[in-house]
Amino acid sequence: xxxxxxxxxxxxxxxxxxxxxxxxxxxxxxxxxxxxxxxxxxxxxxxxxxxxxxxxxxxxxxxxxxxxxxxxxxxxxxxxxxxxxxxxxxxxxxxxxxxxxxxxxxxxxxxxxxxxxxxxx
Numbered sequence: 001x002x003x004x005x006x007x008x009x010x011x012x013x014x015x016x017x018x019x020x021x022x023x024x025x026x027x028x029x030x031x032x033x034x035x036x037x038x039x040x041x042x043x044x045x046x047x048x049x050x051x052x053x054x055x056x057x058x059x060x061x062x063x064x065x066x067x068x069x070x071x072x073x074x075x076x077x078x079x080x081x082x083x084x085x086x087x088x089x090x091x092x093x094x095x096x097x098x099x100x101x102x103x104x105x106x107x108x109x110x111x112x113x114x115x116x117x118x119x120x121x
Contacts, residue, residue, distance in 0.1 A: 027046075068080075
């Protein structure tokens with residue numbers, strides 16, 4: 001993979017590590033500031049659900065990080081495409097079902113990274 005695509009993949013992975021942290025460990029504190037559309041009184045009762053979502057975001061990050069360590073360029077690219085596709089679908093679904101800004105924060109970086117990955121490599 002080209003260096004630019006690796007950097008972008010790492011950035012998308014880092015974003016999902018942040019989301020993991022936010023949803024698993026900071027849902028009732030920092031989460032209230034990030035997800036302002038959710039009423040504050042719902043954070044405590046939804047803590048377990050948010051942690052579950054955070055875990056899934058961690059799996060996305062793990063897959064993207066894994067793609068950076070695969071030695072075979074074609075296999076590495078295919079794994080990255082798969083996980084970036086998963087991030088894109090999750091971001092689009094989140095934008096439709098929860099909050100429109102999720103598209104710009106989650107799906108768009110993955111789409112840009114996918115485009116770079118497919119165009120450069």
